[in-house]
Amino acid sequence: MKALLSVTDKRGIEEFAKGLEALGYEILSTGGTLAKIKEAGVSVKGIEEYTGFPEMLEGRVKTLHPKVHGGILYKRDVSSHVETVKEHGIEAIDLVCVNLYDFEGVLKQKAPREAMIENIDIGGPTLIRSSAKNYKNVLIVTDPEDYEEILTKLQKGEVEEEYRMELAMKAFSNTAYYDAMISRYFQEETGKKSKYFTIGMKEEGKLRYGENPKQEAAHYTDPYVDSYLSDFEILQGKELSFNNLNDLNTAAALCGELHKQGGVYAVGLKHATPCGVAKGESVYDAYEKCFHADDVSIFGGIVAINGTINEKTAAKMNEIFLEVIAAKDFSEEALKEFSKKKNTRILKIDFDKMPVDMDIKYLNGEVLVQQADLEEDDKWEVVTKKSPDIEESLDLQFAMKVCKYVKSNAIVIVKDGVTLGIGGGQTSRIWALESIFNNHPDVDFTGSALASDAFFPFDDCVREASKHGVSAIIQPGGSIKDQDSVKACDEKGISMVLTGSRHFKH
Template sequence: MKYALLSVTDKTGIEEFAKGLVDLGYTLLSTGGTMKKIADAGIPVMAIDEHTGFPEILDGRVKTLHPRVHGGILYRRDVKEHQDTVQELDISPIDVVCVNLYAFEEKFHEGNPEEIMIENIDIGGPSMVRSAAKNFKDVLIVTDPKDYDEVLSQMKAGKVDFEYRKRLAMKAFSLTAYYDSMISRYFQMITGEKAATYTYGLKRKSKLRYGENPHQEASLFVDPMSNSYFSHFEQLQGKELSYNNINDLNTAVCLAAEFDEESEGVVCVGLKHATPCGVALGKDDLEAYTKCYESDPLSIFGGIIAMNSVVDKEAAEEMTKIFLEVVAAKDFTPEALEVFKKKENLRLLKVDFTAGPLMEEIRLASGLVLVQDTDTDSEEGFDVVTKKQPTPEETRDLLFGMKVVKYVRSNAIVLVKDGVTIGIGGGQTSRIWALENIFSNQKDKDFEGAVLASDAFFPFDDCVRKANEYGISSIIQPGGSVRDQDSIDACNEENISMVFTGARHFRH
């Protein structure tokens, strides 16, 4: 007698798959809700406790953890000692195992309490999956409902060869690894501790057309345990997002989320090649976008826009006057959506700004993995270290600039005037070069009365001297150099106020 064991949480297509197996001569074994689903469809099925001779116990915690199940799955059909053992113990072979696991991920996203989460940790399911996958040479392991039709087709055609079995085993072990990674991370969340071994389980959402360049393959994966800005984004129109779009959006949206619309106003972030090229606050969408665009109308061409507000028709009309890759916002009015339809390839994203930033960042480094906390909630101070005090207007611009400079590649300098960036310099190996690049590339700008934000301390007083040449009135920086006093003295000489925050913001 040929046995197939079916025990699934996701019951999509299980009746059709069960019928197909019966038509191929298999006797079906099953449990609980899966058995009821199959039986209700008029398909003959045997309860697992009838097969094992042992009842389900402990509220279903133990039902398939039995030698007649795992012996029937794991014994090697080509080893005589194994054959003799199962014959002696009257263990029947189970040649097909169809299992998917308790909905731990779904229960997590529902926000269920700990006791429910614990009961949704599957034990018997992963055990059967791993047993069948280990013995894939003799046992067909099926874990994905999307594979049912193909599996039946291959079985009917007699094409279930070694390589096909191996591919199904790969999917099975990938499923259990992903599943266990979620449980591991859940326990680290509830204990507040990091284990010495750390596993990220990722689920592929889609393949991307290519990576940073056309010759690089790329895919988009989702982290099931994260609840950040992109966890629930909705694309409302436009082409498929590219690798570079998503990478750029990560910076643009996180920067836009630094500003609270209700207390600080509407912010518009313009970004190109993963670094801001213009950021502005305004009383409404149109003003914020216009100021952002005018801060650097050259760089924003072909870039992306992120706003912490609901984009209206007037702002949409201005945005459609240039080529943009993406516009991401809290939402869009119906009238704005009608305007954007004129640019059918323009990607529009509705972003959940209430979710909060990702609290952990991961980078691969040639076989090493770097993990750090996200640069949020740092212990920033506001210590005026010069004789001159910043005015209330300068203070607002200083705090604005410090938020922006966090998202510029180090060494980073940002110049701000009246809630608008008027110069952004980053990615330089010398801090003075970052400042000099702003002045040389923005020769038409009036820098008189602007403020300067730096992501790290000044090792020399050269930035202060250069800033004074262009009328910079106030500076904010972390401080911490052994030569801080040189910069303080230079500010006092030039009548510039300077603030130390004590918090560095390198972004490499």
């Protein structure tokens, strides 16, 4: 029996090779793998010695040889195959252990193009695919986590065909993931998109359940993305759930977008929808304003803050139940305070990172892919007699940024850098607005700024807003009845800005 071992990830390879040798396998190997297992005292033959052909072209050609692939691919139960390999002096290779050049690692390092190209493995994927295709006769091993189980099964003589096929499944999944990364790299480098949309994802772990306990779920990451959620650090708390991660995505994205304007911001979020957002003079001030913006909805929600949380802020946050608290950093005293509520998830996030410029929706076998809604609304047109003053302009800008993260139909009202009310997910725009006033009957909206994610089809929102003292409105415009809303604003002394840019979020 022969086993070919050639790995980039060398975790556990010495013990695996020793185990195979003890089972009577003749070990073949290449390069660094050969040196490592030889150092461990395993008897091993170099692939050049085995094939009688030297490694060449700076290592690009090592295992691409008929004596290797013939020994892997021939069907042991087909007489013509057996006669062919015998005629050419080819011997069976019964186990292949391979993992690939670290393309993912150099991708994360943002290596220059030449280094990226040299880390595209050719021989490795070929060995894996050959072995996996002939899984009935060849054990294909691609994951060091499987070494112990494979040795146990070999020792007991219990390597069933179903298990062989499971290893083949892992192998093909491995090469598919690898090729997806390479495809993405070439698309980014050329600035062109292929008609084949390939995106490889790696499982980070199983989740306890999905949105509801009856739904299975897992967490996958995209190796090509380096954004807010790529490498956040969990400092405390229970395992993150499906809903936690989904909510965190929106909270981090909104907080990150506001962070780029400068200043300290706190984002309170529930069910992937902002419930309170505020700019503050300090972290404590921002959180307190965010909390009081909606002290009902924030309970059991998520808070993201683009600053360092101190002990005073932590103590204030501990007054209620919060599922997740994400911040740029935490003082030692704050972490000690949070330790009083050990189940609260405490996360450290880098808000200086850039958001992902891609949005994907999976629809029962159909996939929609679009650019993320990241462009600034910089084409303001004042269409009313009254223009917004400086404070109103800042609040309008703030309100529209929040509005982008609220489910349509979305209305956001802001004053002095704090949300006074957020209405979203309604099938009518006027209902979204009315929900704000109905849910916040004690709030003084005088002098506030209102943002709408899409145009007003009628002037009803303007007239309703005017009853509560709203003084400035920002919206995309584009309705055939825009002038009705403009006229209503002029009648009520409200300024209106049109951006020409809609922000639907479905």
